[in-house]
Amino acid sequence: MKLKNIFLKTKDEIYTHQKIINISLVLFILILILVYSFVKINYSVNFKDLFNYTPKIIQGIFTTIIISIFSLIISLLIGIFLTVLRNSKFLPFVYFSKIYVLFIRNTPLLVQIFLFFYILGTAFNIENRYILAPFILSIFSGAYISEILRSGLKSIDNRQIETSISLGFNKFQTLIYIIIPQLIRIVIPPLSGQFISLIKDSSLLSVISVSEITKTVEEINSLNFRVIENYLILALIYLILTIPIYYLSRYLEKRFSFGYRD
Template sequence: MLFYHGPKSIDDPAVRLRMGILMMGFVLTLKISIASTFFGIIIGTVVGIARLSKEPVTRWLSLTYVELIRNTPLLVQIYIIYFFVGSMLRLSAFAAGTAALSIFAGAYVGEIVRAGIQSIHKGQMEASQSLGMSYSQAMRHIILPQAFKRIIPPLAGQFISLIKDSSLVSVIALADLMFQGQQAVARTYYAFEVYFTVAFMYLIMTFTLSMATQYVERRLAISD
């Protein structure tokens, strides 16, 4: 299920090591998690800044987005994006799953970014503007770099949760790790062995991210 030995093609008699269904699911889960993390950070950063905007409409729209996403189940969001939005835009299952996870993560990242920005003393923004910087320049060069250093731990926790939440995309027949695990159980009836392996493979991804986060934190602490 992880790897198997077989010919590369019907016309190629050479026996090669090929990925089994669980490894294929592992790779796809890794891809969708990385893509969702990338877009989630972009969405969350924009939303976090918008939550602190001086424009009431911008604040209201960003707050509505955050509350709407955080107070509805991710599974329902996946169904809506796949069957409604995806059918209109002709999105693949991978694109729809990535979009759903990115939008979901963006709401939580937005609140984390907002809290990080608010943790920076207001005097720094005032000092930056007094030196001739615009609001966007001060935010980009002064405020956000400091804020992101402070929010690394909660961001890591959010993206670890996102990796685990990605198992829900199996409901739209996306052949991720969870979906392939279900297929393996249906073929072999080894439920405990398969799901234990699936859990261990998720643990590899989340533990690796946790260790990478701790390394980044140590490096940033040294640079300070």
């Protein structure tokens, strides 16, 4: 048993070392390409001016995070609501869900931002763009979350539900003990991907003058005229915001997988 544990430990260590080496190699190649590109266009990189706007950048990051979190919560509620409607036996509810998803998924987010902000926002007298922004993103993201949940439900074998009923489970118990645990395991990866997309899509809110991180960087561009450096930092900020979500989803996926051992 000890020999087996030592073997597994050694195997894991070898895999970890190989992973570090490969990641380092890829990063080195990417940096090399970037440096070569700057040399080729004869561009001198200077990040010093950007440090003068650190408080402004932090405020932009904070705004992006807050909008993304509220958008995620609201879009989850919208997605669940649409999934319930889609599985309803009342046909108007079913077709409402289908038309909603069809419209949202087949029109650009940028167009939807303009439509919802200038038409619905004006119609309902919502003048605060920071209140309206999470709802606009949620309306968009909710359609995708609805499809994720619907496909997750369809992937659960009906025989499991029939077996639970034959064992005496009621509908609520079947939902809690059979459907939801499997659904969580199935939908965590695509949901995390949708949340990452939500953070990136928040950059389009700059068109309605929401001062999230992209709008902040655009304002800094007009002050220091270091466009390349500013957008490089912007890309790095989005990586810092999204990569932890990716690894968290991987961890949760393992936790909810059958046979997982801590």
